[in-house]
Amino acid sequence: MKTILINIKKLIQVEELSRKWVAGKDMAVLPFIDNAYLIVEGDKIIDFGEMKDVPVIDDSVIEMDLNGRIVMPTFCDSHTHLVYAGSREIEYVDKINGLSYEEIAARGGGILNSAKRMEEASEDELVESALLRLNEIIGFGTGAVEIKSGYGLSVETELKMLRVIKKLKELVPIEIKATFLGAHAVPVDFKGRQTEYVDKVISEMIPQVASENLADYIDVFCDNGFFTVEDTDRILNAGVKYGLRGKIHANELDYSGGVQVGVKYNALSVDHLEFIGDKEIKSLLSSETMPTVLPGAAFFLNMKESPVRHMMNAGLPIALASDYNPGSSPSGNMKFVMSLGCINYKMTPEEVINATTLNSAYAMGIQDTHGSICKGKKANLIITTEITGYEYLPYAYTSNLIEAVMINGRLIS
Numbered sequence: 393m394k395t396i397l398i399n400i401k402k403l404i405q406v407e408e409l410s411r412k413w414v415a416g417k418d419m420a421v422l423p424f425i426d427n428a429y430l431i432v433e434g435d436k437i438i439d440f441g442e443m444k445d446v447p448v449i450d451d452s453v454i455e456m457d458l459n460g461r462i463v464m465p466t467f468c469d470s471h472t473h474l475v476y477a478g479s480r481e482i483e484y485v486d487k488i489n490g491l492s493y494e495e496i497a498a499r500g501g502g503i504l505n506s507a508k509r510m511e512e513a514s515e516d517e518l519v520e521s522a523l524l525r526l527n528e529i530i531g532f533g534t535g536a537v538e539i540k541s542g543y544g545l546s547v548e549t550e551l552k553m554l555r556v557i558k559k560l561k562e563l564v565p566i567e568i569k570a571t572f573l574g575a576h577a578v579p580v581d582f583k584g585r586q587t588e589y590v591d592k593v594i595s596e597m598i599p600q601v602a603s604e605n606l607a608d609y610i611d612v613f614c615d616n617g618f619f620t621v622e623d624t625d626r627i628l629n630a631g632v633k634y635g636l637r638g639k640i641h642a643n644e645l646d647y648s649g650g651v652q653v654g655v656k657y658n659a660l661s662v663d664h665l666e667f668i669g670d671k672e673i674k675s676l677l678s679s680e681t682m683p684t685v686l687p688g689a690a691f692f693l694n695m696k697e698s699p700v701r702h703m704m705n706a707g708l709p710i711a712l713a714s715d716y717n718p719g720s721s722p723s724g725n726m727k728f729v730m731s732l733g734c735i736n737y738k739m740t741p742e743e744v745i746n747a748t749t750l751n752s753a754y755a756m757g758i759q760d761t762h763g764s765i766c767k768g769k770k771a772n773l774i775i776t777t778e779i780t781g782y783e784y785l786p787y788a789y790t791s792n793l794i795e796a797v798m799i800n801g802r803l804i805s
């Protein structure tokens with residue numbers, strides 16, 4: 393089946409040849425075609441161009457007149473924890489009332505709170521609640537998402553989370569990548585025995601995750617008070633042996649060495665990056681690792697902001713992702729992530745669109761099929777309402793502005 397979209401006011405993020413990412417000054421460049429058409433066949437984009445060159449089509453082709461709307465590729469959200477049980481709004485209220493993260497954790501809050509609820513939840517309940525979140529973010533324009541485990545923290549419950557993610561892959565049309573995050577926090581029963589827990593991650597969890605083929609990537613929370621560089625080195629080294637490439641949490645709380653150990657193991661991405669200095673930048677510049685910033689978490693936790701402009705000036709690419717999770721970012725709205733990129737990090741609209749489409753596709757290993765309007769790539773499109781230009785999207789930060797989403801050539805909403 394073929395569909396032609398005509399009279400597109402602006403077709404943005406177009407490319408003739410698929411690029412792996414855009415970096416440095418190129419992040420400010422967003423290729424587009426004014427007054428465009430686009431042809432979809434099956435689940436793929438097969439052609440696009442200016443309306444003046446629109447090809448003659450036969451009656452079998454479905455025509456959609458977009459009448460001045462903008463079209464862009466769907467967002468790729470390369471970092472989420474959207475499988476979780478319950479929610480943590482009580483901790484949010486505790487925080488408003490002045491409790492510190494440590495005080496909340498001492499009351500049984502934080503990641504360990506989610507871990508306790510995860511242990512009690514059934515696979516069916518987890519699938520059901522995650523499906524609601526997935527359908528919500530698809531409506532917000534997300535066409536591919538990475539989901540982590542990490543609220544299990546035991547062999548059995550980590551596997552349960554990953555099986556839920558596997559099930560979700562069958563239930564939604566968007567691309568899902570699964571990441572094993574056994575080293576998210578030290579579970580209660582291993583308190584004071586962190587190295588033993590890391591041993592367990594390496595000797596029991598990774599082999600089982602790999603034998604059931606449940607994960608695409610492996611993650612470690614490498615930061616002050618969580619897992620050390622040595623722990624991370626051991627886990628990434630073990631992951632490599634099972635074909636699991638790293639996508640790690642690094643440098644959120646301190647200059648943790650997380651970036652360098654990630655680069656050492658050729659991690660696909662290092663994420664958070666509030667604490668970035670010249671050493672981290674130098675390490676990233678010589679790598680194939682995508683620096684990924686999570687503006688929602690920094691906003692929600694009132695954290696120091698990642699030096700994004702400094703990194704781009706040094707020539708690095710930047711991806712932005714939502715970090716959708718119950719503790720530090722209870723939102724998977726990538727359009728809002730774009731707004732935060734513009735408002736808090738002084739990124740331009742062109743830069744945030746590059747960071748949430750092409751670069752975030754790379755950060756989840758799908759840049760050959762997603763992240764841009766390119767012949768042969770998936771027909772995953774956002775069709776906006778009638779707006780003046782793409783700058784309006786991050787500007788009007790609470791308006792939805794997404795009239796329809798196309799996934800694999802089919803209109804979803």
Ligand code: NIG
Binds near residue numbers: 473506613717
């Ligand atoms: O990415 N930083 C580590 N982990 C999550 C938080 C998870 C939680 O609090 O539940 C994050 O922000």
Ligand code: FE
Binds near residue numbers: 472473641715717
């Ligand atoms: Fe995270």
